[in-house]
Amino acid sequence: MLTQNTTSSAESRRTPPETQVSTAEVAATAPGGIKVIRRNGKLTSFDAQKIAVAVTKAFLAVEGGAAAASAAVRSKVEAITAQVESALTRHMVGGGTLHIEDIQDQVELALMRAGEHKVARTYVLYRDEQARKRAAEAAKAPAVVRPGINVKLDDGSVVALDEARMRRLVTEACAGLSGTDIEEVVAAALRDLYDGIPETELSQALTLAARARIEKEPNYTYVSARLLCDAMRHEALKFLGLPETRPTFEEMKAVYPDYFRAYIHKAVELELLDPKLALYDLDALGRALLADRDGMFDYLGLQTLYDRYFIHSNKTRFELPQAFFMRVAMGLAMNEIDREARAIEFYTLLSSFDFMSSTPTLFNSGTLRPQLSSCYLTQVPDDLHGIFGAIHDNAMLSKFAGGLGNDWTPVRGMGGYIKGTNGKSNGVVPFMKVANDTAVAVNQGGKRKGAVCGYLETWHRDIEEFLELRKNTGDDRRRTHDMNTANWVPDLFMKRVMEDGQWTLFSPEETPDLHDLIGRAFEVKYTEYERLADEGRIKNFKRMPATNLWRKMLSMLFETGHPWVTFKDPCNLRSPQQHVGVVHSSNLCTEITLNTKADKEIAVCNLGSVNLPRHIGANGQLDLAKLEKTVNTAMRMLDNVIEYNYYSVKTARDSNMRHRPVGLGVMGFNDALYKKRLPYESEAAIQFADESMEAISYYTIKASAQLAIERGAYSSFKGSLWDQGILPIDSIKLLADNRGQYLQQDASQSGRFDWAALRTQIQTTGIRNSNTMAIAPTATIANITGVSQSIEPTYQNLYVKSNLSGEFTVVNEYLVNDLKALGLWDEVMAHDLKYFDGSVQQIDRIPAELKDIYKCAFEIDAKRLVDAGSRRQKWIDQAQSLNLYMAQPSGKKLDELYKHAWLSGLKTTYYLRTMGATHAEKTTIQDNRLNAVGNAGAGKAGGASAKAAAKPAVPVAAEPIILPTLEAGSGSAKVCSILDPDCEACQ
Structure with missing residues (x-):
């Protein structure tokens, strides 16, 4: 279970039961000389072993001596202790201090995550009881004058603690934020101080004091971020040798211009930034910096930037x-005529959070190697030189922070004849294993793991072995535990499944043209090859019922999370570039659909996302004027990447310069629904997905057309769908003509935009970019801007997110604000949310309207996610990263869901996320103890209220799909973890 922050509610909840060790005992040998501050202010050494003793006694207090002695409990204690120690010390390699309350908070969090709710509840209640006792004793005791606290500065000198400055920092941090208490934060920070405290720990104490209160009041996330800024300012200004190194938030406004100039020159001197940046008018750019915007970050966003994005030296x-946003903007404006004006325009947009460039752009813009592109798509040819050449390309592209999609279909299957050696092929799997290990060896610039997805068409002879690549059992030499995999599914296969027909697997050296054929042409040729196989003229083939292979695909998807299901024909039949090539795969995150060809075309895409909730006006309507302005600037930025970009592989540069594809996407969709007061499952929300994407599509295509007037159309424009006057919405007819009855996709327009005039303009003056839109996952840039990821439903309304920057409490501010307005937000409600995994469905006193609006991802009918995706797909010339959530999957449900996705015209799907068995069990708990508030305690506690699956409109498999049995209590733990701190694949 994911529940609360590492330092939550430190003042209000207190000490474990008497059967447990006291928190003062949690001390002794720890890495890096970590110390524990006791309540009396004394320091002791941190001792992880005493955590184990405390946890053991916690179990003893609830379950008795026999339970505490069992092997099962000992195993739990070991796991919980390791989790607590890791959470407390992961960022304290060089030493530091912890307060007793912080350790207790982590123990409580670990107990809740482990599902030990009775133990955790007893722990919480006893801490509350002890806190009240201490408060009562303190009230009776005579006042004690706190001894003076001295602070050890960075230079070794010692000065008296400046409480006035502390209070000024907190006052500025709380400015404009309701529900925050200056004195409460200051008092909590003073509690954690001791005589001789280093200056860095003093700043940390303030930040953590605010961070501990995020659950009680979400606005403390902004307070925490602003206090974190104080430490950042000191670190940066001291390094640059500036005279003022400890400015407050307000004082920094006057310092920023001088700092910015010094920062650029120092970074150029250290060879961290391109010397061309120093040629800008740095005074003008420094004056353009909007220091107030430092206050827009929440804690997770700013900490993520600090840990992973900011320029650093040692x-x-x-x-x-x-300065970060301006540095990115300067890189993107490098080739503009009026560089300063454009840099300020780009900076103003980025720093407003209205639009955010993708992670590689943020990492590398303005640096000596500006590799700004997000995605690379390659094709692996069917010869040894070509295969290892493609793997070499993977390594070079991954080195500079690119996510990869590899098309492996051309490589001959197992048993295929090798003319050069008169032998037989081992198939595609051994080579994919090499590609997998290459991705592990060459990470993305040392900043995140290398990430690659291998694609294989469903008719390939090795498809059955391909489906098993992510299994945890079997020959490990035929497993790719680190590589993502995806099925590239032709429409003909889906028709055979729907009609209960046969399916034949071929080796591509015997059927070489299938790979490049689409639609009806593919069907004709495939049928001919089946006839040749029947006549004995094709030897290496295998035939089976299509439904058998379909069952195995869905079974592996449930068991391992892979391969993803992506559809070849809609990606190609609706591609604007079908006149010059074929889309053979998607990318790492299934949103890019660009042509590839071995040795000639490595497709490249540059991404960025519009922050949708920032374009919802106070009236709840989409602000079209603001959206158009945002998109115009964003498209210019994305187009600028193409010339400015560093290409580690020449083929990628040639392809990108020829076609100039970009991918403008969207994030914060669910936040926008909250602003509009729409439940994700509602028909109005589906309609908003349609209308908002139409607006983005219109303005994006229009912006690219305007750039073509200024800069010229892309070189392969002639003959494209654009050239023929066929826009994305029009291309649905091309798919329908090939699909026949098997397409149920809305193709209507709203009438709000002049699409006819836009078609005429493009046919007359062209368009700048072959492809313009793609919806990426946006995991990290959504964190930076503080909105929900991409088009995702809210995962949970309160949870702890783990990533490479640590663990962070995430609270749904919209829900909390609604509860405050109803007088329902209190500590008990916070406990309820934690107890029910962030779900509001079983909390009786929450009104039904809010329960509908604030359903979590696993409480939403997955078919409604597909319906919304289908409406968006109407308008997009590429695809979307669409995760599907299913709380209690079954073979029938998966069969219906993925058929529905195909029938709805989706081009691709992404992860299937399923809920672990321990979570599913908790949603039916009949225990109302945490739900009892006043007279509400006798209320009902039903299960999760997700919609029942709609009756399927299409045939299901002739026989039921039996999903594999996983280990007890594991649910589908092998499926991609949303909160895996080591996974940055889609961030």
């Missing part, structure tokens, strides 16, 4: 937030 970060 781990000293000297890039501050507004």
Whole structure:
């Protein structure tokens, strides 16, 4: 279970039961000399072993001595202790201090995550009881004058604690934020101080004091971020040798211009930034910095930037937030005529959070190697030189932070004849194993793991072995535990499944043209090859009922999370570029659909996302004027990437310069629904998905057409669908003509936009980019901007997110604000949310309207996610990263869901996320103890209220699909974890 922050509610909840060790005992040998601050202010050494003793006694208090002695409990204690120690010490390699309350908070969190709710509840209640006792004793005791606290500065000198400055920092941090208490934060921070505390720990104490209160009041996430800024400012200004190194938030406004100039020159001197940046008018750019925007970050966003994005020298970060955005903007404006004006325009957009460039652009813009592109698609040819050449390309592209999609279909299947050696092929799997290990060896610039997805068409002879690549059992030499995999599914296969027909697997050296054929042409040729196989003229083939292979695909998807299901024909029949090539695969995250060809075309895409909720007006309507302005600037930025970009492989550069594809996407869709007061499952929300995407599509295509007037059309424009006057919405007819009865996709327009005039303009003056839109996952840039990811439903309304920057409490601010307005937000409600995994469905006192609006991802009918995706797909010339959530999957449900996705015209799907068995069990708990508030305690506690699956409109498999049995209690733990701290694949 994911529940609360590492330092939550430190003042209000207190000490474990008497049967447990006291928190003062949680001390002794720890890495890096970590110390524990006791309640009396004394320091003791951290001792992880005493955590184990405390946890053991916690179990003893609830379950008795026999239970505590069992092997099962000992195993739980070991796991919980390791989790607590890791959470407390992961960022304290060089030493530091922890307060007793922080350790207790982590123990409580670990117990809740482990599903030990009775133990955790007893722990919480006893801490509350002890806190009240201490408060009562303190009230009776005579006042004690706190001894003076001295602070050890960075230079070794010692000065008296400046409480006035502390209070000023907190006052500025709380400015404009309701529900925050200056004195409460200051008092909590003073509690954690001791005489001789280093300056860095003093700043950390303030930040953590605010961070501990995020659950009680979400606005403390902004307070925490602003206090974190104080430490960042000191680190940066000191490194640059500026005279003022400890400005407050307000004082920094006057310092930013001088800092910015010094920062650029120092970064150029250290060879961290391109010397061309120093040629800008740095005074003008420094004056353009909007220091107030440092206050827009929440804690997770700013900490993520600090840990992973800011320029640093020997781990000293000297890039501050507004300098970061300006540095990115300067890189993107490098080739503009009026560089300063464009840099300020780009900076203003980025720093407003209205639009955010993708992670590679943020990482590398303005650096000596500006590799700004997000995605690369390659094709692996069927010869040894070509195969290892493609793997070499993978390594080079991954080195500079690119996600990869590899098309492996051309490689001959197992048993295929090798003319050069008169032998037989081992098939595609051994080579994919090499590609997998290459991705592990060459990470993305040392900043995140290398990430690659291998694609294989469903008719390939090795498809059955391909389906098993991610299994945890079997020959490990035929497993790719680190590589994502995806099925590239032709429409003909889906028709055979629907009609209960046969399916034949071929080796591509015997059927070489299938790979490049689409639609009816594919069907004709495939049928001919089946006839040749029947006549004995094709030897290496295998035939089976199509439904058998379909069952195995869905079974593996449930068991391993792979391969993803992506559809070849809609990607090609609706591709604007079908006149010059074929889309053979998608990318790492299934949203890019660009042509590839071995040795000639490595497709490249540059991404960025519109922050949708920031374009919802106070009236709840989409602000079209603001959206158009945002899209115009964003498209210019994306187009600028193409010339400015560093290409580690020439083929990628040639392809990108020829076709100039970009992918403008969207994030914060669910936040926009909250602003509009729409439940994700509602018909109005589906309609909003349609209308908002139409607006983005219109303005994006129009912006690219305007760029073509200024800069010229892309070179392969002639003959494209654009050239023929066929826009994305029009291309649905091309798919329908090939599909016949098997397409149920809305193709209507709203009438709000002049599409006819836009078609005429493009046919007359062209369009700048062959492809313009793609919806990426946006995991990290959504964190930076503080909105929900991409088009995802809210995962949970309160949870702890783990990533490479640590663990962070995430609270749904919209829900909390609604509960406050109803007088329902209190500590008990926070406990309820934690107890029910962030779900509101079983909390009786929450009104039904809010329960509908604030359903979590696993409480939403997955078919409604597909319906919304289908409406968006109407308008997009590429695809979308569409995760599907299913709380209690079954073979029948998966069969219906993925057929529905195909029939709805989706081009691709992404992860299937399923809920672990322990979570599913909790949604039917009949225990109302945490739900009892006043007279509400006798209320009902039903299960999760997700919609029942709609009756399927299409035939299901002739026989039921039996999903594999997983280990007890594991649910589908092998499926992609949303909160895996080591996974940055889609961020």
